[in-house]
Amino acid sequence: MVLVGHVTKDGQIAGPRVVEHMVDAVLSFEGERGYPFRILRAAKNRFGATDEIGVFEMTDAGLSEVSNPSALFLGEGGERAAGAAVFAGIEGSRPVLVEFQALVAPSAYGTPRRAVVGWDSGRLAMLLAVLEARCGIGFGDRDVYLNVAGGLRVSEPAADLAAAAALISSAVDVPLPQRAVVFGEISLSGEVRAVGRAEVRLREAAKLGFDQAIAPESAANGGKNVKVMGLSRLAEAVERISQSTF
Numbered sequence: 001m002v003l004v005g006h007v008t009k010d011g012q013i014a015g016p017r018v019v020e021h022m023v024d025a026v027l028s029f030e031g032e033r034g035y036p037f038r039i040l041r042a043a044k045n046r047f048g049a050t051d052e053i054g055v056f057e058m059t060d061a062g063l064s065e066v067s068n069p070s071a072l073f074l075g076e077g078g079e080r081a082a083g084a085a086v087f088a089g090i091e092g093s094r095p096v097l098v099e100f101q102a103l104v105a106p107s108a109y110g111t112p113r114r115a116v117v118g119w120d121s122g123r124l125a126m127l128l129a130v131l132e133a134r135c136g137i138g139f140g141d142r143d144v145y146l147n148v149a150g151g152l153r154v155s156e157p158a159a160d161l162a163a164a165a166a167l168i169s170s171a172v173d174v175p176l177p178q179r180a181v182v183f184g185e186i187s188l189s190g191e192v193r194a195v196g197r198a199e200v201r202l203r204e205a206a207k208l209g210f211d212q213a214i215a216p217e218s219a220a221n222g223g224k225n226v227k228v229m230g231l232s233r234l235a236e237a238v239e240r241i242s243q244s245t246f
Contacts, residue, residue: 020044035151038063052092070097070208073150080178083170086210087162088181088201089154095204097181099149100159102166107143118148119163120155127164127186134190135238137171158195160186165214165237172242180212180246181205184231192231194218202226212246
């Protein structure tokens with residue numbers, strides 16, 4: 001039996017909680033307005049993991065499965081401008097490459113704007129504070145816009161370094177290497193911390209033609225066909241991106 005219900009603005013199941021306790025699985029069908037892609041997520045599953053996703057595309061013949069989500073979320077793969085960084089992420093057990101896009105512009109008003117789509121706004125605020133306090137990049141008089149291309153919502157901490165690289169690239173107006181992926185968690189001290197399943201991320205990057213990676217130092221030996229630039233602190237990323245030394 002399949003029950004179809006409403007959700008609240010926070011994404012929670014509307015109505016009595018007993019419905020959620022009764023069923024064996026709770027599935028949500030997500031999609032951003034204006035995008036043909038749909039994400040199927042499991043919030044509860046008595047018979048398996050809940051961190052798996054299914055990616056589908058709405059076509060003339062209905063919904064069709066997307067066998068290679070990375071190629072879909074990366075678009076056509078042309079020249080990437082300053083402010084774009086390709087994140088090597090993990091959704092469930094599946095590696096997914098997605099593009100982070102950032103725009104840092106002078107603020108026309110007294111209070112600068114902070115707008116984010118596809119990522120946690122609290123995480124963005126923390127990242128801006130770390131960049132200002134630990135790396136000397138000020139955002140107090142500049143608007144900041146951050147977008148995850150393709151309508152995918154990213155929640156894992158490993159996206160910190162990709163978001164930071166996109167912000168730094170836009171702030172100094174220097175593009176990142178065209179065939180480089182980025183991943184890594186950033187602490188409040190400005191340290192770049194290790195993340196899980198680095199080898200899987202690098203393998204997916206190599207499969208799609210990427211030959212460089214900006215990642216934590218612990219991932220330096222994880223890629224056979226990918227040259228890894230290991231970082232220990234976020235300030236190193238600022239220096240290398242500003243001077244375009246990769």
